[in-house]
Structure formats: C-alpha cells, structure tokens
Amino acid sequence: MSLELIHYDAEISNDPERRLVAYTRSGWPITVPRFSHSDRIPSKEHDGLVEIRTAELVDMMKENKKRNLKVLSTSEDEYNCVGMIFCSRSAKVDIKHVDEILRHDGYDKIQKDEVVAGDLVLYTFENKFSHIGMVSCVSSFDLRVVSKWGKDGEVEHEFREVPFYLGVPAYFYTTRAKNVTVQVR
C-alpha cells in the first residue's frame, strides 16, 4: 500500500487560530499556517539558536569548497526566504506560493545577462520551486545574492552557493519596465 501526503490548506483556512494572513507588495493576501516557536516556547530559551545553526551551516558549506559566504543576520524573528522578499520579513510563506506572488506583484522573467541588483533569483529542486533570493551585486565575474536560509540566517552568497536542498538557480525575475531609459538632465 502506498500512502502520499495530502495538502491541508483547506483545513487551515477554516481554522482562524491556525492561520495568519500576510500581504504582499500589491496587497495580495496569502494565508499561511501559524505554528510557531513563540506559540509555546519563550523566545529567551532559544536565544542564539539561529546563530549556532547558521554558523554550523556555513562551516559545512566551507567544507564543500563553498567559501564566498557572508552572514548578514541571525535574527530570531520568524520569516523565511519568501517572507524576507515579499512580506517585509514578517512571515514564513511556503515557497509553493511564489509563482502566484510573482504574477500578482507584476514580476517579469528575464535572462541572466539582464540581471541587476534588486532582481530576484528563483531556485528549483527536482523541478519544483525551492528557494528565492535577491541579487545584491552584479559584476562581470560574480553575481551575489542575499537570501534567508529557511529558519536560519540571512546570508550573502555567490548565486550558486546554497545548501543542497535549496536547489539550483533556474529563473531570474525583475519588476523593471522593459525598454525604458531614464534621462538625467
């Protein structure tokens, strides 16, 4: 007998105690589950947990010859990669919502050579959206990205240097209008 897990969105939306509504830039609401550490555990007990985990993660990545990592934040606030970019670091939003968010917020897909700072990189794992980050620096030999690694810290990294289960960079998105030239007088 083979059992597969099912989605539970319907149940969450019917139970107000277990849902939290986050709003994207365009005002589009996303219902997210509300099962947080802070529901039960005083945050002081877990002070430093994110820092410990992020340090261990960076060490592990360095062992795998991934060295261009810079930890920017180890905040204990509860948000993830999608929440960092679209919800002002205020919510954990499942990556499965990212396709809809990009559409509602008016993002366009672009090629890698069109990318500038502020654009987005979308990662896939096994052909499913797995992670998102924001481009922080573009040069002729490097493309650096800031992203929140799940429950752990915010890290600036070379765009391909992410933990294995975050996948590989697959798509680039922007909100810049195409073919618009800004003239400075």
Added chain:
Amino acid sequence: MSLCKYVKEIESLRFQIQFSVVGGMEILQLAMEQQPTLVALRSEISKNAQSADAVFERIVVLLTKVETETQLSYDESIAAYLFCLFKEKPISAYRASWRIIEHGGLWWSVQLAHHVKDCIRELVQSIDTSSGIKEYDTYPTSNRTADLAKDIYVVSRKFDAICIRSNQLVKQLSFPQLSSEDATDSRDKITAKRKERLGHIRSSVRPVELMATD
C-alpha cells in the same frame, strides 16, 4: 548501521540544518525521500516492527526535550522520524502525529503531523464513510483526549483488516489451490479453472478494498 547510530545521526545538529533551510513542505518531503539515513531507517522500520516502536518512543522523548534544550530545537529530527513512520507504519505515525499536535511549539513537525493526520483520516473515511471520524479541531481539548483513544482503535482495526485481507488476496492470487482432479486435467482446463477462480476472487472484493491493496 544499528538503530542507535541512525538515532545519533538524525538528532545531530548537522542533520537538522540540512532540512531547516528548506522553504516549503513539498521540498521538505522530497528532501526526506532522498536523504540516505532516512532511506536506511525506513528500510529498518519495514523489516523490524520493534524499530517502529523505538522510533515512536524517540519522538516522545524528543518532545520532552524541546522545551528544555537550548542548543537544539529537534524540530527536523521529530519531523524526520514522523516521516519514516508514516511511510512504513502509518498507524504509529497517526499516534505520533497526535502527540506532536497536542505538544505544539514546532514548525515542520507540527505541519507534517497535520498532513499525516488528515491523510490517514481521509483514507479511513474513503474505506468506510459510515464510520464518521470526528472532527477533533472543533472539539474542546478535554473531549479530544477521551475520544482519541477510541478513534485510534477504530483506525487501527480498519488498517489491520485491510492488511489481513490484502495478504489473503495476494496468497489466493499467486497460489490458487487446485484439487487433485485438476492435476489430471489438460493444461488448458487448468488455465480455464484458474481464470474462473481468479474471477470469483476479484468479483468478491469490494472496489474500496481493491483500491487499498494497490
């Protein structure tokens, strides 16, 4: 590798941070499907029923540690154990998922526990819609505990019944018992009789049972 070694690895910080970085439930499940230690643990659970009990006990122990441990949250470890149990021993997973939901205070474990609970309840209801598994979430907490034991028993009995019936069907389909007269019949007659018996077996099984044995 022994069960102790699996436990030691799954409860280590290095193991937990592999999964704490993921951004969604679907990716977490994909990652857990592929992680070599979890693949090995699932194989161990499927071979040895005592391993399933031991994994269930580890979930209970870790739930007590969650509130006192400051260096590790064990969220991913509990989710990993629950995932393995669900794939190999759904009833143990169902029991564990209730413990995790009642405990709360975790991220992936609680989400996965809701998945497991809903999935098994849906499966049971699809087998027998007249059973009427109660909607616990609308219940006061005191009533939930009392009814939980009863419904776990109901679910367990249904799963046992399905497993026994499935095993019987597999045996009947694979090794049809022929009488001594059959031995003297020609090859064609034997084949015809087998087909007839198989047809009888298939027609006696309700569609839901066939679905459950797939």
